[in-house]
Amino acid sequence: MVKVEIVEEKDVGASPYSSPSSSRTSSSASLSSVASEASVEETFYDRLTALRDIVPPTTRHSIASKVSKTASFFKRGSKIAGNIVWVITTSALLVALPLALALEDEAKIVAQEKEMIEQQQGAQQMLAPTMGAPGSNQQPKGLVPPGF
Incomplete structure (x- = not known):
């Protein structure tokens, strides 16, 4: 996040933007040295939170609502799919x-x-072959199924 401060004339010598001959409206110091010092202290999370300030609130709300609706759609869909799988499994x-x-x-x-x-x-x-043989006087025995 960017902080804006008003520099008084007595603090001009301590500012990284000023030189001994600079005034309040002009600066001869380069900003590259200041930017490199700030990037060392700045984290990725700080950069993301700074982007929050760039996007207008209406756009942020629109994006957040779309993401929320999509997440709830997938949550509901997965719950329904889980219930269907449960019914099929228990029925089986x-x-x-x-x-x-x-x-x-x-x-x-x-x-x-x-x-x-x-x-x-x-x-x-x-x-059958023994019954039909000539000269045999044997009578057929009754069949008993196994286990009786």
Whole structure:
């Protein structure tokens, strides 16, 4: 920030802008030496805060409101997206997982039934040639499924 001071005539010799022959309206000292001293003490934050004074208040308010609206839009959007992901995830856990487990159990039962039918057909094929052989007086034995 720039500070303006009025220099009195008695302090003229101590000013970096003056020379012994200078008056209040003219200065022969260069400002480059003064600027280099000021830049050493000035930080980046000081420069940014000085820019605040350059931008008019109406423009600052307009920029601040646009940034605030954009931030709130993204905040609301991320909250909605998070809620959607939550609903999908919980629905998958509560509905799809038990359904998948039930379908897997059903597939196992169907596979066991199919295996059982194949075993019965295999047993009947083994008994069929002995029953049709000439001269055999054996009677076919009853089939018992496995596990009985």
